[in-house]
Every structure is written in structure tokens, then in C-alpha cells.
Amino acid sequence: MVEKVGDVDWENWDPVVKATLLFVIQDGQVLLIHKKRGFGKGKINGPGGKLEAGETWQECAVRETEEELCIKAQGVEFAGELLFQFADMYSIHGFVYTATGYEGEPTETDEAAPIWCSIDDLPFEHMWEDDHIWFPYMLEGRPFTGRFIFDGDRMLDHVIELG
Numbered sequence: 001m002v003e004k005v006g007d008v009d010w011e012n013w014d015p016v017v018k019a020t021l022l023f024v025i026q027d028g029q030v031l032l033i034h035k036k037r038g039f040g041k042g043k044i045n046g047p048g049g050k051l052e053a054g055e056t057w058q059e060c061a062v063r064e065t066e067e068e069l070c071i072k073a074q075g076v077e078f079a080g081e082l083l084f085q086f087a088d089m090y091s092i093h094g095f096v097y098t099a100t101g102y103e104g105e106p107t108e109t110d111e112a113a114p115i116w117c118s119i120d121d122l123p124f125e126h127m128w129e130d131d132h133i134w135f136p137y138m139l140e141g142r143p144f145t146g147r148f149i150f151d152g153d154r155m156l157d158h159v160i161e162l163g
């Protein structure tokens with residue numbers, strides 16, 4: 001069983017899913033979502049989802065944010081890269097983006113409900129276990145690559161490289 005980051009052949013790693021996350025950061029607050037369905041249902045996370053054929057990672061992040069919260073993110077920048085290997089062989093390659101603003105009004109949809117949180121008081125207990133590790137780097141604007149081993153909801157191991 002895969003238990004450690006070193007157990008994975010990352011050079012030849014072929015993720016099952018490619019997905020994005022986007023965090024609007026404004027006035028000391030981050031726009032999060034309560035995820036109402038799909039993978040990670042019930043958790044608090046950023047808007048995001050699966051990469052579609054023909055789009056860039058950044059286009060995916062913006063599209064998913066619009067689908068989930070009805071806002072068009074602006075001032076979008078790459079923040080970091082996440083590689084998740086699950087013990088059951090599921091895997092996700094994720095790209096994280098930040099945004100400095102948006103057009104429209106964050107609105108609840110079938111997929112997500114918007115939540116503004118202070119960057120000094122983030123609800124990590126309701127988020128994926130890896131989030132508290134890389135959030136500080138994202139908030140600092142320091143590029144990161146994180147590799148994580150999960151067994152279900154539980155993080156077994158992680159390694160973070162900083163840019």
C-alpha cells in the first residue's frame with residue numbers, strides 16, 4: 001500500500017483527475033465555499049473542479065468559479081500545484097489560483113454556498129487536511145508544489161517544495 005510520498009513514482013505518475021481551485025482574496029478575507037455535492041461534499045474549500053478538454057488550467061479555475069458562485073474572477077494568478085495520491089489508487093493533480101477581485105455577486109448554487117472567512121481565522125477543521133499546510137504559502141504569494149498521500153479523508157504523508 002502507498003503510505004509515504006516516497007512510495008510514488010512521481011516521474012511517471014498519471015493522475016486520474018486534473019482539477020483546479022481558486023481563492024478570491026480581498027480585504028483580509030478569502031472567499032470559500034461549502035461544497036454541497038461531489039468529491040469532498042460537506043467540506044469547506046475553494047471553488048474549482050475538473051479540467052475540460054481544450055482549456056488551460058487557469059481557464060478551468062475561472063469557469064468552475066463562475067459555475068459554482070456566479071462570479072467572474074479577476075486578477076487571477078497561479079499560486080501552486082497539488083499532487084494527491086490516494087491509497088485506493090485514485091489520484092488528483094490540482095492547480096491553485098488566487099484572484100484579487102471579481103465581477104458579479106457570490107451566489108449560492110446547487111454545487112456550493114459562498115462563505116467569506118478572515119485570513120486570520122480560517123475554518124481548517126472543516127477543510128481538507130492538506131489545506132492548512134499550503135494556505136500560508138498561498139497567502140504569502142510564495143509558489144508551492146505539494147505532494148500528499150491520503151487514505152480517504154486522512155492525510156498519511158506530505159512533502160512541500162517552495163518556489
Ligand SMILES: CNc1ncnc2c1ncn2[C@@H]1O[C@H](COP(=O)(O)OP(=O)(O)OP(=O)(O)O)[C@@H](O)[C@H]1O
Nearest residue numbers: 019020021037038039040048049050084094128130
Ligand atoms: C485531498 N485533498 C484535497 N485538498 C484540497 N482540495 C482538494 C482535495 N481533493 C480534491 N480537492 C479539490 O476538490 C475539488 C474536487 O473536484 P472534482 O473532482 O471536480 O469534484 P466534483 O465531484 O465536484 O466534480 P465536477 O467537477 O463537478 O464534475 C477540486 O477542486 C479539487 O482540487
